[in-house]
Amino acid sequence: MDLGNWVKSNVDYGRRLVDSGIEGARSGQDDFLDGEPLAPFLGESVKGSLVPAAIGACVGALVAYPIFRKKSSAATVTLAYGLLGCAIGLTTGMAWKSRHLSASVAEGAMKNIGKVRDERWLTKNPINYA
Secondary structure, X not given: OOHHHHHHHHHHHHHHHHHHHHHHHHHHHHHHHOOOOHHHHHHHHHHHOHHXXXXXXXXXXXXXXXXXXXXXXXXXXXXXXXXXXXXXXXXXXXXXXXHHHHHHHHHHHHHHHHHHHHHHHHHHOOOOOO
16 A cells, blocks of 8 residues: 555544544533533523632632732732632633533543444454454
8 A cells, every 4th residue: 555545544543433423422512411402401500609609719819828928019919819719710610510411522532432443354354253
C-alpha cells in the first residue's frame, strides 16, 4: 500500500469514528432524556448548582481578602477571586448535576465507536471458519 492510499484509508476511518461517536452521543442523550427537551434539564442543573456557586464565591473572596487587604486594589482583587470561585462552583455543580446525562452520552458514543473499530479489525483480520 502506498502512502496516498494509507493516508486516505486512515482519514476515512477517522471520519467514520467521529461520525459514529457523534451519532452515539446523540442516541445516548435521547435515551437519557426519553423524548424530553434538553433545556429544562439544564435549567434544573443550573438551579441545583447555585449553592455550590455561592459557596465558591465566598471561599474565593475569603481566600483573597487576607492576601491583598493592605493594597489599594483589595476590593477589586477580592471581587475577582469571588467571581472565579463562583465560576468554579457553578461549573462543578453543573458537572455533578448532569453526570448521569454525561455518562449516557459517553456510553452511547463509545458503543458506536467500538462497533466501527470492530468492523475495521474484522476487515483487516478476516476469520476463516472453514
